[in-house]
Amino acid sequence: MSKQTRTARKTVKDIAAAKGATPLVMLTAYDAPTAAILDPHCDLLLVGDSLGMVVHGLPSTVGVTMEMMILHGQAVMRGSSQAMVVVDMPFGSYETNADQAFLNAARIMKETGCQAIKIESGAYAAGQIAHLVERGIPVMGHIGLRPQAINVDGGFRAKGRTEDERERVLAEARAAADAGAFCIVIEGVAEDLAAAITAEVSCPTIGIGASASCDGQVLVTQDMLGLFDWTPKFVRRYADLREAIDMAAAEYAADVRARRFPGTAETYSLRKQGS
Numbered sequence: 610m611s612k613q614t615r616t617a618r619k620t621v622k623d624i625a626a627a628k629g630a631t632p633l634v635m636l637t638a639y640d641a642p643t644a645a646i647l648d649p650h651c652d653l654l655l656v657g658d659s660l661g662m663v664v665h666g667l668p669s670t671v672g673v674t675m676e677m678m679i680l681h682g683q684a685v686m687r688g689s690s691q692a693m694v695v696v697d698m699p700f701g702s703y704e705t706n707a708d709q710a711f712l713n714a715a716r717i718m719k720e721t722g723c724q725a726i727k728i729e730s731g732a733y734a735a736g737q738i739a740h741l742v743e744r745g746i747p748v749m750g751h752i753g754l755r756p757q758a759i760n761v762d763g764g765f766r767a768k769g770r771t772e773d774e775r776e777r778v779l780a781e782a783r784a785a786a787d788a789g790a791f792c793i794v795i796e797g798v799a800e801d802l803a804a805a806i807t808a809e810v811s812c813p814t815i816g817i818g819a820s821a822s823c824d825g826q827v828l829v830t831q832d833m834l835g836l837f838d839w840t841p842k843f844v845r846r847y848a849d850l851r852e853a854i855d856m857a858a859a860e861y862a863a864d865v866r867a868r869r870f871p872g873t874a875e876t877y878s879l880r881k882q883g884s
């Protein structure tokens with residue numbers, strides 16, 4: 610095997626070894642230049658179907674297609690070199706049965722070159738997860754608040770706050786882990802439930818709005834960079850890019866209108882003969 614074809618990317622073994630050790634770092638990425646900046650800092654890059662809302666301005670993730678996931682997955686693979694890249698399976702691409710899940714997951718793996726896929730996994734999805742893992746496709750589960758179920762839930766609401774719901778989320782976790790998921794994202798649940806799941810399952814858990822009791826954390830990159838005027842309670846902003854972009858665009862517009870841009874430094878001139 611040539612040096613070029615060998616991969617230096619994190620593998621499912623590296624991720625599994627992080628259980629109970631240094632917390633795993635995952636961020637979302639949707640394009641090549643951003644993936645290149647995030648790659649050295651992350652164990653995993655998630656091409657989340659949140660791209661429907663973050664990049665394409667959709668009201669939820671329900672309208673995201675296979676083609677969108679593949680296009681953005683290819684870009685993130687081109688921009689990164691060491692993180693494990695996980696691509697979300699969009700709504701409607703895996704729920705029907707195990708065969709549908711395999712055909713679409715295999716297409717994502719082949720056309721993007723990513724290392725794993727993620728499924729929003731209600732307990733019903735255990736069959737799909739086992740089917741994929743047995744056939745060579747690593748699966749990350751996603752339990753608790755499942756954004757693709759927004760129309761059943763009536764909004765983005767934290768999960769597991771009643772006894773019934775708590776049992777349901779625990780059952781989702783057990784089903785994903787027993788079916789062979791190499792890792793489970795826990796979204797929008799109270800700390801004691803996240804801690805109970807993390808203690809029970811043998812694979813690492815990665816939390817979003819699920820407390821520090823998980824084996825790792827994930828955020829939507831644009832949320833933590835402060836690109837939106839509103840962010841959920843569980844997001845910490847590490848930058849204020851919205852303000853920075855707004856100020857830069859205003860300054861550029863003023864310079865263009867006042868003919869201060871372009872200046873001589875940004876203008877081509879005739880080359881002198883012989884130089």
Ligand code: KIV
Pocket residue numbers: 637655656657658659660697751794796817827828829
């Ligand atoms: O789509 C996404 O970005 C996600 C994360 C928020 C976990 O599923």
